Amino acid sequence: MYDRDKAVSENLGLVHSCAKRFRGRGIEYDDLFQAGCVGLIKAIDNFDESRGLKLSTYAVPVILGEIKGLFRDGGAVKISRGLKELSLKATREAARFLKENGREPQISELAHILGVEPEQATEALNASRLPVSLTADEENGSGQLDIPTDSPDEKLTEVISLHDEIKSLEPNDRNLILLRFFKNKTQSETAKELGMTQVQVSRREKKLLIYLRERLI
Structure with a gap:
């Protein structure tokens, strides 16, 4: 059984890492961090060490799910035209890399291909996963996009299933x-x-x- 307070304290860096992915997208960082902490506590309370996963592996999808819930409940996010263009390029290059190498590129590899910093490549990939709203405003050079809100349980199932398949x-x-x-x-x-x-x-x-x-x- 995990010591909740100790586990929370030891994994706050993980919450910050997840929250930073959504910085500058219309919601205060403190709110993102608070939602992430709720996700971390849920993950700790439901973590089953016998599954063979690390707590951090289990927690990330739950933390992200709580943070994405803020966007689901609170509205949409604006992204720049430049980011949208980089996002499209990132998607194309990632698909080309997968076809040629039989695997998805690492962030560092994709960043090198795009000629940008790893942080920009990560942001571009995140933007490429956002479904465009019907209210997108192309005239003003920005679009309104909704953050996807995949169920954390579905993500956890994918992680656990992959882990089990690799073990087999x-x-x-x-x-x-x-x-x-x-x-x-x-x-x-x-x-x-x-x-x-x-x-x-x-x-x-x-x-x-x-x-x-x-x-x-």
């Missing part, structure tokens, strides 16, 4: 996925650790990603 893989395949996507190793570094060639890692990685996607759909 053969040891070598599981290590490949862990090295590539959780430890951010390059294909060459992964090949060296697993006693494979870079080409073998690339081919196996693509097959595993397809398999995991099919299992999770």
Whole structure:
């Protein structure tokens, strides 16, 4: 059983990290942070360590869900034309990268492709996920967009399902996925650790990603 006060204190940085994603979008930062703290407490109270997840992994979707709820209940968000254009470019480049490499780009990789800072790339990706409102005002160079409000429970289910699917893989395949996507190793570094060639890692990685996607759909 977690000590709630201690767990909250140790994970406030996680709340700040989540709240900062929505800074400058029409709601005061203190309100974003407060909602995130509510999400953190909910996550701590419902966390089941036996699932094999870290508290931080479990908590992030719940924290984000509470913060997004502010936008659902309180209105919409304005974004600039420049951000919308960068968002469209980010979406195109991310799709191209996925097609060529069999995986989604890391934020640092996407930022390099776009020629922007990682923070800007993250903001562009977040904006690309916002459904455009019918009241968007193109004449004034900005659009009104609603923050998506996916259920935190759905996100948690996705995380837990992915974790379970990875655990069910053969040891070598599981290590490949862990090295590539959780430890951010390059294909060459992964090949060296697993006693494979870079080409073998690339081919196996693509097959595993397809398999995991099919299992999770």
